[in-house]
Amino acid sequence: xLSLRNLGKRFGxxxxxxxVDLEVAAGEVHALIGPNGAGKTTLIGLVAGASAIDEGQIxxxxxxxxxxxxxxxxxxxxxRSYQVTSIFRRFSVLDSLALAVQARSGSSFSFWRPVAMxxxxxxxxxxxxxxxxxxxxxxxxxxxLAHGEQRALEVGLALATRPKLLLLDEPxxxxxxxxxxRMIELIGxxxxxxxxxxxxxxxxxxxxxxxxxxxxxxxxxxATGAPGEIKANLEVxxxxxxxxxxx
Amino acid sequence: xxxxxxxxxxxxxxxxxxxxLDQQFYTSFATRVLIYAMAAASLNLVLGYGGMVSFGHAxxxxxxxxxxxILAAEGVTSLWIAWPTAVAxxxxxALVIGAxxxxxxxxxxxxxxxxxxxxxxxxFVSLKDYGGDDGLSLTARSATGLGVSLSNDFVWYYLVLGLxxxxxxxxxxxxxxxxxxxxxxxxxxxxxxxAIGYPVYRYQLACFVVSGAIxxxxxxxxxxxxxxxxxxxxxxxxxxxxxxxxxxxxxxxxWGGPVGAAVLLAxxxxxxxxxxxxxxxxxxxxxxxxxxxxxxxxxxxGITGAFAQKPR
Numbered sequence: 001x002l003s004l005r006n007l008g009k010r011f012g013x014x015x016x017x018x019x020v021d022l023e024v025a026a027g028e029v030h031a032l033i034g035p036n037g038a039g040k041t042t043l044i045g046l047v048a049g050a051s052a053i054d055e056g057q058i059x060x061x062x063x064x065x066x067x068x069x070x071x072x073x074x075x076x077x078x079x080r081s082y083q084v085t086s087i088f089r090r091f092s093v094l095d096s097l098a099l100a101v102q103a104r105s106g107s108s109f110s111f112w113r114p115v116a117m118x119x120x121x122x123x124x125x126x127x128x129x130x131x132x133x134x135x136x137x138x139x140x141x142x143x144x145l146a147h148g149e150q151r152a153l154e155v156g157l158a159l160a161t162r163p164k165l166l167l168l169d170e171p172x173x174x175x176x177x178x179x180x181x182r183m184i185e186l187i188g189x190x191x192x193x194x195x196x197x198x199x200x201x202x203x204x205x206x207x208x209x210x211x212x213x214x215x216x217x218x219x220x221x222x223a224t225g226a227p228g229e230i231k232a233n234l235e236v237x238x239x240x241x242x243x244x245x246x247x
Numbered sequence: 248x249x250x251x252x253x254x255x256x257x258x259x260x261x262x263x264x265x266x267x268l269d270q271q272f273y274t275s276f277a278t279r280v281l282i283y284a285m286a287a288a289s290l291n292l293v294l295g296y297g298g299m300v301s302f303g304h305a306x307x308x309x310x311x312x313x314x315x316x317i318l319a320a321e322g323v324t325s326l327w328i329a330w331p332t333a334v335a336x337x338x339x340x341a342l343v344i345g346a347x348x349x350x351x352x353x354x355x356x357x358x359x360x361x362x363x364x365x366x367x368x369x370x371f372v373s374l375k376d377y378g379g380d381d382g383l384s385l386t387a388r389s390a391t392g393l394g395v396s397l398s399n400d401f402v403w404y405y406l407v408l409g410l411x412x413x414x415x416x417x418x419x420x421x422x423x424x425x426x427x428x429x430x431x432x433x434x435x436x437x438x439x440x441x442a443i444g445y446p447v448y449r450y451q452l453a454c455f456v457v458s459g460a461i462x463x464x465x466x467x468x469x470x471x472x473x474x475x476x477x478x479x480x481x482x483x484x485x486x487x488x489x490x491x492x493x494x495x496x497x498x499x500x501x502w503g504g505p506v507g508a509a510v511l512l513a514x515x516x517x518x519x520x521x522x523x524x525x526x527x528x529x530x531x532x533x534x535x536x537x538x539x540x541x542x543x544x545x546x547x548x549g550i551t552g553a554f555a556q557k558p559r
Contacts, residue, residue, distance in 0.1 A: 048442065050438070050442075069441075069446065070441040070442060071441055071444045071445055071446045071447075074442065074443060074444035075444055079442070079443070080442055082439075082442075086436060086438060086439045086442070087436065087439065088432050088435040088436050088439065089435060089436070090435055091431075091432065091435065095428070099428055099429070099432050099443070100443040100444075102425055102428070102429075103443050103444035103445055104444055106425075107425075108425040108426055108428075108429050108445070108450070109425075109426060109453065110424055110425040110426055111420065111421045111424050111426045111427075111457075112420050112421070112424055113420075113424055113425070114420070114423045114424060115423060115424055115425045115427070115428050116423065118425075157439070157442075157443055158442075158443075160443065161443050161444055
């Protein structure tokens with residue numbers, strides 16, 4: 001479904017992503033793990049279109065998206081969530097989600113008709129809110145939500161674009177055990193219809209959710225395989241390299 | 248809604264009251280306030296709602312004014328030709344300036360819009376055929392062709408009031424439309440807006456053009472108001488004045504522009520006339536500066552923000 005070919009990104013002299021080849025198959029949850037600074041978030045950024053690609057190509061469902069702008073990739077069905085929460089802080093939960101629904105339903109170069117009258121947008125936004133367990137907080141201002149709720153909204157915004165492939169960048173960052181459990185449940189439900197590329201440090205979550213796992217170190221993919229294989233591989237590496245990969 | 252009706256009634260009654268008190272000067276002053284209210288509202292659209300800190304808004308205001316002046320000098324005095332041309336030229340200028348400036352962000356955006364406006368300022372200074380430095384006098388206000396003369400200050404006041412009401416209504420529709428939500432979302436979080444599928448640049452540019460067009464209309468009105476246009480209308484101080492109006496009134500608040508314009512011009516009138524400050528009226532900018540400082544320190548959401556019950 002998503003195929004990255006020899007993808008590369010440099011920041012000055014630093015090679016952040018170095019010749020990455022990766023295939024994400026339709027319907028799978030593909031986890032991307034690795035130590036801090038391995039280039040995982042940079043890679044997500046390249047796929048989502050946040051920064052220009054220096055080398056290599058991105059194909060998504062047969063389309064070459066290497067040069068496509070962010071919004072074009074979103075239209076093609078590629079959406080992301082952010083590691084550092086990135087929401088519309090002064091918008092209510094419902095307004096935020098409705099805005100994301102609006103982006104893919106009709107033109108937004110509409111200057112006259114009040115958006116509040118478009119009940120379809122808000123109905124769909126409410127559905128997404130209930131999907132991410134925020135329906136009781138629908139009228140709360142996003143900036144006032146608890147951390148876990150903001151993380152849920154973060155995923156909700158990506159879901160509202162109705163993606164085919166969802167790029168989740170550490171959805172469990174900074175969450176307590178209870179919040180993490182809910183997020184794992186949520187991703188478990190999402191995967192029924194959406195392919196997921198998941199960057200995560202919580203190994204428990206990774207091994208519970210992932211169909212396949214890729215390991216990234218210093219900008220390169222060093223291994224891709226089923227969780228069992230990676231686990232065995234990880235233990236071997238840990239024995240030689242210390243805890244770096246198990247971080 | 249009730250407050251709006253009261254405001255409308257007061258504004259409609261104002262010229263009659265001034266006539267009764269034999270203070271017609273204030274009708275003319277109020278017209279000027281209404282025109283600046285429109286210009287400030289247009290700036291508030293890009294600055295407050297769109298988060299684009301344009302420090303060159305006088306360019307569009309001045310361009311609108313100059314188009315009316317130049318057309319009049321060439322013998323075209325019809326309102327129906329001059330005003331739409333003024334609006335179109337201001338919109339076109341906003342399209343060009345915006346297309347370049349919106350590729351930059353933050354301080355660079357502020358500086359490049361300022362630079363463009365100063366360029367336009369010097370263009371009009373160098374137009375010797377149209378008065379250059381000295382500006383250009385209009386012999387009369389634009390002709391309506393309907394048998395109504397705008398030289399009557401009553402008629403003129405009501406026309407400006409009607410246009411301001413129409414512009415504010417349209418802006419109200421706009422900020423609550425799909426488009427309005429998108430530009431506010433871009434102000435809140437540009438990266439996220441792109442990540443949910445919005446081509447940020449196109450929306451910002453459209454917003455900039457709409458704002459420039461409205462500023463152009465206000466410019467066409469100010470040329471008629473004073474029957475005189477000069478390069479000072481495009482000077483950066485003018486851009487700064489519009490910005491102060493918006494900050495004073497409330498950035499990103501619907502009534503911020505009009506309230507700021509009214510308060511600033513009223514204070515200017517109050518402090519620059521001798522009855523209050525006597526010989527010190529020469530230094531009228533000082534008390535205004537102090538008041539401005541007070542607003543920024545103690546009411547950072549502006550006058551309208553300070554009186555609103557609901558924070559936003």
